[in-house]
Amino acid sequence: MPKYKLVYFNSKGRAEVTRLLFHLGGYDYEDFRIRDGQWNTKYKLEMPCKQVPVLFIDGQLLTHYQSLYGQTNLQCARIDAVMDVCNDLRYSLGKWFSTEDPEEQESCVRVLKHEEAPTVCINLETLLGQNNGGDGYFVGDTICLYFVIFNLSEPLYIDDILGKYPKLSALFDRVASNEKVSEWVKKRPVTKY
Template identity: 35%
Template sequence: MSQPSANPTYKLTYFNVKALAEPIRVLFAYGGIDYEDVRFQREEWPAIKPTMPMGQAPVLDVDGIRVHQSVSIARYIAKKVGLSGANDWESLLIDVAVDTVNDLRQKISIAQYEPDEAVKAKKFEVLKSETLPFYLEKLESIAKENNGYLALGKLTWADLYFVGLLDYLNFMIGFDLTTDRPNLKKVVDNVTAIESIKAWIAKRPETEC
């Protein structure tokens, strides 16, 4: 596979929702990087799916070279915009935070996308009584230790990843996960106060999740 150029063009393709693509869009916004934001409707997915690597989205085209895996794409853009670690240890701590948030997303998704309604209700019961309190307490503690950030006591791509996913997480669970979590709310405030991100939030398409 050929390498992209030093100043590549980017095209991000995903459903017309925030969800898994939004952390990438937020990172692009933070860095002021131009990209083509290609969105498709859910009814178009059966025709588009066979053209996707591994049959999944989002995908990023970098000078026409297509790659998948949303977290890997976000990590790649984070390096471009200066929000990755300064060394291997810092990068590890950021990755730990990102992977913890992603673990939470997966646990919520397992319940949300359960097709059997009776099983789904039971999964949500466990999610709300056990899983969410555990993860949110841990993440709140991490944010407190890091003064309103999720790693290194400063802004990293872990913060943008969390904030980018938050609307989707809240949509799936049915309430704001930062409620009564002042340090997680501070993470959100620290990210959304950034002018380039504030501008993106103001202009991005209105979607339910």
């Protein structure tokens, strides 16, 4: 069996999707968490492209999430579309995360909640509606990578934004009630982000 090593900071951030995917797939892996103060002094120069997260498989980088990606080119394209929409929110969250100025953080959250998240939710609900009228998943009828990305897009849930979009809210509940997803959420380390 290959040896997996995920390298990221001691936070959920951009590595949480991969952690959950490992749990969903039943894979053992090393969850290597860079502690405060170690990034610039110790690990940055060791990482490809000088950034994280990085996932190594026997020293090689992983490019796709095997069985959790898509079964056809069309499914993979739809998964990519959903991931791109969710990433729009992650970029906004990154702006909030990167500042320590309370006024700037408040401004970022205001823009996220009142401008960006509603647009993203409308786009996601449109994509969801293209499969089974929005009563299932974005593609097919089983959990895949994009469900995990969607469910870990925390900005969607600030002050119950998602509640205004019943199809997305129901999808979130379907994914969150998955036995392995809920098991991971209960056992993962508690972190600020």
